[in-house]
Structure formats: C-alpha cells, structure tokens
Amino acid sequence: MIIQWIPLLITICFLAFSYYKRYSLKTRLLYLGALFIVSLILVLPIFGFSIMTLWGAFLIERIWILLTAVLFIETAISKKSRMLRIILGVISFVIYLYLRTFI
Numbered sequence: 001m002i003i004q005w006i007p008l009l010i011t012i013c014f015l016a017f018s019y020y021k022r023y024s025l026k027t028r029l030l031y032l033g034a035l036f037i038v039s040l041i042l043v044l045p046i047f048g049f050s051i052m053t054l055w056g057a058f059l060i061e062r063i064w065i066l067l068t069a070v071l072f073i074e075t076a077i078s079k080k081s082r083m084l085r086i087i088l089g090v091i092s093f094v095i096y097l098y099l100r101t102f103i
Contacts, residue, residue: 008062028070036063064096
C-alpha cells in the first residue's frame with residue numbers, strides 16, 4: 001500500500017517547493033489539474049479493475065484536499081480575491097468529504 005502514497009508525497013513536495021520558489025497560483029493549479037486528468041484516465045473502465053484503478057481513485061480523492069490546502073494558503077498569503085478563494089476552498093473540502101464516503 002506504500003505505492004499509493006508515493007505520488008502524493010511527490011505532489012506535496014512539489015507544492016512545498018513551489019511556495020519556496022514563489023511560483024504562481026496558476027502553476028500550482030496547472031500541476032494539480034494535470035494530475036487530476038491522469039487520475040481520471042487511470043480510473044477509466046478500459047483498464048479493468050486493477051491496482052492502477054485503485055491508485056487513480058486514491059489520487060482523485062487526495063487531489064481535492066490538496067486543492068483545498070493550496071487555496072487556503074493562497075488566501076493567507078495574497079489579499080486579492082480572498083473571498084472567492086475561501087469559497088472555492090470550502091467547496092473543494094466538501095467534495096473531498098463526499099468522495100471520502102464513496103472511496
């Protein structure tokens with residue numbers, strides 16, 4: 001089961017590095033979006049039920065909580081469009097909790 005945590009660790013390391021190097025919010029969200037698309041491809045029924053399907057489902061669930069964290073950190077750092085980021089962060093957290101009940 002450690003294989004599932006490796007991409008999550010890589011994603012968290014990238015997000016931490018992106019804050020250290022002061023990348024833009026667009027870069028962070030683009031990376032999470034690309035990871036989300038790869039996760040959706042892994043979950044497609046063309047692969048059958050395999051470890052890749054479980055891996056994709058795990059990543060889809062975790063991406064929402066990472067998106068919530070990124071939006072709340074950006075809210076604390078930046079003063080522009082603070083209310084919109086808080087609302088999107090809360091929506092992302094609710095989606096995470098919803099997915100948590102099904103996966």
